[in-house]
Amino acid sequence: MVDTIIKVLIIAVLFFLAYKLIFSGSRGLTLFEMHFKDGKLNRHKGKIPEKFERDCRAIAKSNKLTCTVRAEKSGDVRLHVSANIGDNLVQQIRNQFPFEYYDKKHVDASKLKG
Numbered sequence: 001m002v003d004t005i006i007k008v009l010i011i012a013v014l015f016f017l018a019y020k021l022i023f024s025g026s027r028g029l030t031l032f033e034m035h036f037k038d039g040k041l042n043r044h045k046g047k048i049p050e051k052f053e054r055d056c057r058a059i060a061k062s063n064k065l066t067c068t069v070r071a072e073k074s075g076d077v078r079l080h081v082s083a084n085i086g087d088n089l090v091q092q093i094r095n096q097f098p099f100e101y102y103d104k105k106h107v108d109a110s111k112l113k114g
Helices: 002-023 050-063 087-096
Strands: 029-037 040-046 067-074 076-081
Touching: 029 050, 040 050, 050 087, 076 087
Parallel strands: none
Antiparallel strands: 029 040, 029 067, 067 076
């Protein structure tokens, strides 16, 4: 009886670990996240470029948006916007995002000194 319970427990743990490995690795490093509710910035985390934050606030306020805007870095920077807003508003937000700010190559000076 105890032997069967241990086997079931081990199988459950293995399924849980497999699930976590398959579905949790799809996201990269979150640079920032902004949550808008009825056109106002409800909460945020991370370092948001100032001009992008101002522009997003203006777009959200004029259209009374309730959405989430998130930037992730996994190799290159990707901007994710909630699916509950229209494509034209998503494109307006993407046009304001400073992709070139994150595409800068940082040179490690400590390795150059030889």
